[in-house]
Amino acid sequence: VNGSLEDRLRTGLREEATAVELPARFVATAVADVQLRRRRRQVRAVTAAIATVAVVGAGGLALGTRADDGPQPRPIDDPAPATTDAPSPPPTLDPSHVQRIRGDQTAWDALPWHETALPRALPTDVGSAPALSQDPIDHALALIGGTAASVGVVGDDGRLRRLDGVALERTLDPAGYRSSPVTQGSLAPNGGVAAFAQPDAVVVVDLTTGSSQRFDVPGHNTRVVWSPDLRQILIGREGGPSSLLGLDDGSVDAVPYDAYSSLPRW
Amino acid sequence: VVRDDAAFTEFVATRSVSLLRTAYLLTGDGHLAEDLLQTALIRACPLWGGVREPRAAESQVRTAMVRTLINWRKRHAWSRERAAADPPEIAAPAGGDDVDSRVRLWPSVLTLPPRQRAVIVLRYYEDLTESQTAEILGCSIGAINSHNARALRTLRARLDATADLRRLS
Numbered sequence: 030v031n032g033s034l035e036d037r038l039r040t041g042l043r044e045e046a047t048a049v050e051l052p053a054r055f056v057a058t059a060v061a062d063v064q065l066r067r068r069r070r071q072v073r074a075v076t077a078a079i080a081t082v083a084v085v086g087a088g089g090l091a092l093g094t095r096a097d098d099g100p101q102p103r104p105i106d107d108p109a110p111a112t113t114d115a116p117s118p119p120p121t122l123d124p125s126h127v128q129r130i131r132g133d134q135t136a137w138d139a140l141p142w143h144e145t146a147l148p149r150a151l152p153t154d155v156g157s158a159p160a161l162s163q164d165p166i167d168h169a170l171a172l173i174g175g176t177a178a179s180v181g182v183v184g185d186d187g188r189l190r191r192l193d194g195v196a197l198e199r200t201l202d203p204a205g206y207r208s209s210p211v212t213q214g215s216l217a218p219n220g221g222v223a224a225f226a227q228p229d230a231v232v233v234v235d236l237t238t239g240s241s242q243r244f245d246v247p248g249h250n251t252r253v254v255w256s257p258d259l260r261q262i263l264i265g266r267e268g269g270p271s272s273l274l275g276l277d278d279g280s281v282d283a284v285p286y287d288a289y290s291s292l293p294r295w
Numbered sequence: 296v297v298r299d300d301a302a303f304t305e306f307v308a309t310r311s312v313s314l315l316r317t318a319y320l321l322t323g324d325g326h327l328a329e330d331l332l333q334t335a336l337i338r339a340c341p342l343w344g345g346v347r348e349p350r351a352a353e354s355q356v357r358t359a360m361v362r363t364l365i366n367w368r369k370r371h372a373w374s375r376e377r378a379a380a381d382p383p384e385i386a387a388p389a390g391g392d393d394v395d396s397r398v399r400l401w402p403s404v405l406t407l408p409p410r411q412r413a414v415i416v417l418r419y420y421e422d423l424t425e426s427q428t429a430e431i432l433g434c435s436i437g438a439i440n441s442h443n444a445r446a447l448r449t450l451r452a453r454l455d456a457t458a459d460l461r462r463l464s
Contacts, residue, residue: 041400042420046316056308059336207326
């Protein structure tokens with residue numbers, strides 16, 4: 030009996046595996062990504078070497094000044110040489126102020142609680158939540174990225190809904206990584222609308238009605254943030270220029286700097 | 296570096312299908328499988344300069360995939376979410392007297408904990424020995440045997456339960 034189960038595993042796994050095909054872009058993307066990372070490592074190594082030289086140079090300067098008679102006036106733009114005083118003692122924590130929490134729930138429940146509009150624990154099971162179209166909200170307190178591209182919406186009653194009626198996919202970055210379309214900047218400050226970065230598009234959803242609008246925005250869009258007046262969305266992509274989407278007319282303008290790193294992530 | 300790049304490209308081009316299939320069996324999701332393989336290639340890449348033997352490189356990438364997967368599962372609660380969201384398919388095609396062989400094992404394999412699933416994939420798909428499997432997971436042969444036994448017990452129990460259900464209906 031044991032033998033037959035193992036044989037069936039061999040056959041079954043092989044059948045599942047042979048159905049998997051390699052996506053056409055995979056090899057090129059994987060190689061490019063590894064090369065990019067190798068270049069970054071090389072840049073870091075060069076930077077570290079320059080930093081070492083700089084410190085050595087400063088040390089030599091310090092020795093040189095000390096050899097002269099008496100203190101010398103130092104030019105304003107000349108940085109002070111690195112000092113090699115005794116190391117300062119490591120920072121310490123007063124253990125009486127530190128409460129150690131073990132994994133059990135009672136210890137967590139005993140912690141002081143700051144009341145906010147958010148429920149004590151955010152529901153995260155997007156898959157089993159009711160559809161937003163069946164259970165509308167006034168405004169959202171939070172968006173939750175679910176498995177794959179599913180999106181959870183926490184209403185002002187603290188309950189979770191599943192965003193439905195909108196076709197969303199996971200974002201795709203130039204290295205081929207896919208992520209949830211929910212990022213920190215997705216939910217507008219008023220909680221009424223949400224924006225989702227998509228490959229070659231940005232999708233804007235009115236969370237109170239469920240209606241959505243798709244804007245063509247070419248590129249590996251991965252991050253978004255709303256303008257305070259909710260009329261524009263700044264869109265970032267790794268390694269590429271950022272753009273500004275005007276919601277009144279769907280215009281897409283290049284931003285003259287790379288805003289990616291300063292955009293809210295995840 | 297140029298020679299390394301060419302060798303690396305060659306390696307990725309020739310071995311990715313096989314590695315991606317293993318990744319799919321480990322994750323049960325096409326996109327996650329690609330992410331897993333990509334991550335493993337990057338992890339194995341610093342060692343690439345020192346590796347001239349494609350077989351050794353492949354085994355390094357495979358090891359990186361298994362260990363990355365186990366770390367992902369530790370960090371992300373979605374492994375539990377997923378197990379709950381995709382229960383094993385109880386409904387097998389009706390008819391026929393050979394009940395057991397008609398019930399698919401794969402959905403049950405998907406619900407195994409990551410280490411047990413990794414052992415099942417390495418032992419029965421990759422056909423690795425116990426000691427090769429132990430090396431990849433970084434644990435003892437005894438631990439591999441215990442993961443293996445538990446996984447088989449679970450799979451057998453699921454099969455029996457399914458067969459019972461079918462008999463009842």
